[in-house]
Amino acid sequence: MVEATGLRKAYRKQVVLDGIDLRVPEATVFALLGPNGAGKTTTVQILSTLIRPDGGTVRVAGHDLAAEPDRIRAAIGVTGQFSAVDPLLTGAENLRLMTDLRHLGRVEGRRVVDDLLARFDLTDAADKPVAAYSGGMKRRLDLAMTLVGRPRLIFLDEPTTGLDPRSRRAMWQIVRELVTGGVTIFLTTQYLEEADQLADRVALLDGGHLVAEGSPAELKRRVPGGHVRLHFTEPAQLAAAAGLFPAATRHDDDLTLRVPGDGGVSAVKDLLGRLDAAGVAVESMSLHTPDLDDVFLALTGHRTEEKVNP
Amino acid sequence: MSTLAHTVGDSATMLRRNLKHAIRYPSLTAVVIALPVIFLLLFVYVFGGTLGDGLGGVAGGRSAYVDYVTPGILLLAMTGAAQGTAISVAMDMTEGIVARFRTMSIARAAVLTGHVVGAVTQTLLGLVVVVGVALLVGFRPDAGPAQWLAAAGLLTLTAFAITWLSVALGMVPKSVESASNLPMPLMLLPFLGSGFVPTDSMPGWLAWFAEHQPFTPIMETLRGLLLAGPVDGGDALAAVAWCAGVSLLGYLWARRLYDRDPSR
Numbered sequence: 184m185v186e187a188t189g190l191r192k193a194y195r196k197q198v199v200l201d202g203i204d205l206r207v208p209e210a211t212v213f214a215l216l217g218p219n220g221a222g223k224t225t226t227v228q229i230l231s232t233l234i235r236p237d238g239g240t241v242r243v244a245g246h247d248l249a250a251e252p253d254r255i256r257a258a259i260g261v262t263g264q265f266s267a268v269d270p271l272l273t274g275a276e277n278l279r280l281m282t283d284l285r286h287l288g289r290v291e292g293r294r295v296v297d298d299l300l301a302r303f304d305l306t307d308a309a310d311k312p313v314a315a316y317s318g319g320m321k322r323r324l325d326l327a328m329t330l331v332g333r334p335r336l337i338f339l340d341e342p343t344t345g346l347d348p349r350s351r352r353a354m355w356q357i358v359r360e361l362v363t364g365g366v367t368i369f370l371t372t373q374y375l376e377e378a379d380q381l382a383d384r385v386a387l388l389d390g391g392h393l394v395a396e397g398s399p400a401e402l403k404r405r406v407p408g409g410h411v412r413l414h415f416t417e418p419a420q421l422a423a424a425a426g427l428f429p430a431a432t433r434h435d436d437d438l439t440l441r442v443p444g445d446g447g448v449s450a451v452k453d454l455l456g457r458l459d460a461a462g463v464a465v466e467s468m469s470l471h472t473p474d475l476d477d478v479f480l481a482l483t484g485h486r487t488e489e490k491v492n493p
Numbered sequence: 494m495s496t497l498a499h500t501v502g503d504s505a506t507m508l509r510r511n512l513k514h515a516i517r518y519p520s521l522t523a524v525v526i527a528l529p530v531i532f533l534l535l536f537v538y539v540f541g542g543t544l545g546d547g548l549g550g551v552a553g554g555r556s557a558y559v560d561y562v563t564p565g566i567l568l569l570a571m572t573g574a575a576q577g578t579a580i581s582v583a584m585d586m587t588e589g590i591v592a593r594f595r596t597m598s599i600a601r602a603a604v605l606t607g608h609v610v611g612a613v614t615q616t617l618l619g620l621v622v623v624v625g626v627a628l629l630v631g632f633r634p635d636a637g638p639a640q641w642l643a644a645a646g647l648l649t650l651t652a653f654a655i656t657w658l659s660v661a662l663g664m665v666p667k668s669v670e671s672a673s674n675l676p677m678p679l680m681l682l683p684f685l686g687s688g689f690v691p692t693d694s695m696p697g698w699l700a701w702f703a704e705h706q707p708f709t710p711i712m713e714t715l716r717g718l719l720l721a722g723p724v725d726g727g728d729a730l731a732a733v734a735w736c737a738g739v740s741l742l743g744y745l746w747a748r749r750l751y752d753r754d755p756s757r
Contacts, residue, residue: 231596234754257598267589271514283506284599286499312517328593
């Protein structure tokens with residue numbers, strides 16, 4: 184659905200994208216993950232025909248970006264980072280604007296507007312000016328407007344930034360439903376959890392380079408750090424347990440033992456069984472699986488929330 | 494549907510959007526109409542008596558000046574409206590919705606055409622108000638139906654030209670504040686032409702500019718039509734040529750500005 188090779192973009196001397204390759208298969212969710220300033224929005228702007236790349240070849244929805252941008256525009260929907268709604272119109276009028284521009288016709292247009300208002304829980308606010316909407320309502324209207332005309336590929340640029348947890352989960356649910364319906368989603372986010380929750384494939388963008396790509400599980404596997412942490416009340420018990428697991432790291436100061444492992448149920452059962460058999464008393468235990476934050480730190484040397492200053 | 498049908502349909506959709514904005518937030522329109530009305534009253538009641546005597550006609554005085562100054566005030570009204578247009582275009586370009594339009598398969602010129610047709614409509618409505626006030630304060634045109642029609646046609650052409658230019662001017666700067674300043678010099682043109690006093694009363698170098706700038710042939714032709722006086726063929730031709738030229742230039746410039754990358 185999206186194929187980009189050697190994508191480059193610079194503003195004056197500042198290189199924003201330094202030759203990135205992307206491939207997004209149909210009906211999947213692709214997440215572009217990275218800190219502020221990594222080039223995520225620029226990537227979306229290029230792929231959605233808003234700005235022109237300096238170099239590289241791009242095909243979106245089967246059409247060449249340079250040759251047939253209008254064919255691409257007919258196949259995509261974009262929900263940008265800044266709300267793309269008309270604040271001076273009402274919610275219903277905003278949607279009517281979209282049905283008119285997609286040339287749906289009067290009857291079909293009205294049906295689509297009513298459907299989307301209901302689906303996005305905006306029926307009661309339909310005739311209020313958008314300027315009076317809350318942030319979550321604006322974001323829902325924004326996405327509803329994007330869905331008019333049933334685009335096959337939808338770009339979501341940081342769709343949940345600034346939303347409360349409830350609205351964020353609602354947005355995730357909508358994304359999942361869209362994918363079930365065969366829509367391809369190209370998502371950017373700075374939230375690792377979001378990529379983890381939604382994406383089939385994740386690419387990590389940092390300073391204009393792709394530093395890693397794969398499924399969330401694959402990326403996590405590339406990074407060590409999964410372990411079971413055992414807490415003890417007595418040094419003797421800690422010593423006994425450490426004897427059982429030679430690969431473990433022992434912390435005498437807080438009486439804990441880190442046993443490497445993926446945190447799977449059978450591994451934990453096995454571990455507890457061996458402790459039990461040896462008569463070692465464990466006060467408590469906790470599981471640590473590597474998350475994408477660990478991946479990011481391991482691959483780039485900094486965490487996602489840090490701003491990259493070149 | 495054909496490309497042309499799409500262009501017309503999309504432009505009509507954008508026009509509806511702009512007219513809704515104008516109806517719901519009429520303050521900008523009101524200011525744009527109030528300004529020429531204030532100038533009209535100022536020039537008729539404060540300066541009119543003296544300036545009218547200086548026209549050198551048989552009647553002279555305030556009543557002669559109302560007839561003389563009204564075409565100038567109409568042009569002044571258009572330049573005021575141009576400022577309003579530049580402001581609303583500049584504001585619109587900062588909205589996320591225009592970025593959305595750019596990523597949709599809609600006729601490329603539709604966003605701009607919607608602005609232009611909306612602004613021309615508003616401008617012409619504003620001119621009707623100004624003419625109404627002028628009639629109330631003593632403007633006595635002698636034009637017959639054909640001359641009124643010709644005058645309306647010329648005013649529409651002029652509004653079209655000024656509007657395309659101001660749409661382009663609205664997109665030149667990044668900020669709305671600068672966009673509101675750019676069309677300002679246009680407001681001086683009726684003064685630096687035959688709008689308020691005959692050009693032969695000016696010093697030589699200024700008279701030369703006043704006679705060769707685009708507003709003078711437009712105002713002279715309007716004056717001739719409305720007062721049923723003689724219309725100079727050369728003036729009329731120059732007026733239409735200026736309008737066509739500025740329209741084309743404004744259109745091409747605006748399209749070019751709209752097509753450039755929106756990011757800085």
